[in-house]
Amino acid sequence: MATYVLIPPAGSGPWYWHLLTEQLRDRGHDVVAVDLPCDDGSAGLAEYTDAAVRAIEGRTDLVVVAQSFGAFTGPLVCDRVHADLLVLLTPMVPSPGESPGEWWGGTGYAAARQIQAEREGWTPEQDGDPNVVFFHELPAQLIEEATANARDQSGTPFEKPWPLAAWPDVPTRALLCRGDRFFPIDFLRKLVSDRLGLTADEMDGGHPVALSRPRELADRLEEIRREVCEVTRPAQRG
Template structure:
């Protein structure tokens, strides 16, 4: 059994993960859906990391899954506790010394979105419409629930540089979604390659994939966990 530690995107709480958490628990795993202080203007990435570490407690066999802006917190958790695997899901991959606020300009994100809008033939209004960019895979009922459970996101953690001098010593994989309209797939493929030096894993789905495709996401996370954790573990340990 593993413990999946789920770090949410910006402006989200544990509710975002509830469908995925059910799938992972059905597979026999423990799940920690981290409740970040995202609305607290006094909280930065250090406080986000503290919240995750407290939620983990004394659990072991950790698989940290960090989505979108959560990718700025996930590696900081791995620098504090022993983690078997870090999975960055549709991630804002950080660079040492770069603040999350600087990330948008430093990665060429705006240009990537303009190219996508031109390819799709979207008007400027459509490109800003959450039903077009985020919720296109979700049924109306789930869109209503997602909207009702959205949280305010403080700008404080976007202002300070990412504090690590180098990536933590933890096996790291990136899982991208081919239908992601917020972080276009070509943009993320290049970002992951440039900043992590790895080839990403991919699946179908849009940005809020934990809501739109929880079963498929759980399957892919399990595939990655088995590849990285179980294959690398000595046979004697696997028999315990």
């Protein structure tokens, strides 16, 4: 049994993971859906990390899954506690000394989105419409629930540089979604390669994939966990 530690995207809480949590628990795993203080204007990445470490409460066999903006917190957690695996899901991959607020310009995100908008034929209004960019795979009832459970996101954690000088010593994988309209997959493939030296794993789905495809996401996370954890543990024991 593993303990999946789920770190949400910006402006999200544990509810975001509720469908994936059910899938992972049905597979026999413990799940910690971290409640970050995203709506607290005094909380930065240090406080986000503290909240995650407290939620773990000494559990072991950790698989940390950090989505989108959560990828700035996931490695900080792995620098504090021992994790068997870190999975970055549709991630904002951080770089030492770069603040989350600087990430957008430093990665060329705006140009990538412009290319995508032109390729898809979106109008400027569509490009800013969450029903087009985020929720295009979700049924109406789930969109309503997602909107009701959205939380305010403070700008405080975007202000200070990411504090790690190097990536933590933890096996790391990146999982991208081919239908992601918020972080275009070509953009993320290059970012993951440039910043982490990794070839990303991929699956179908849009940005809120834990809501749109929870079963498929659980399957992919389990595949990655088995590839990494069940191969490396015997070698470590020997």
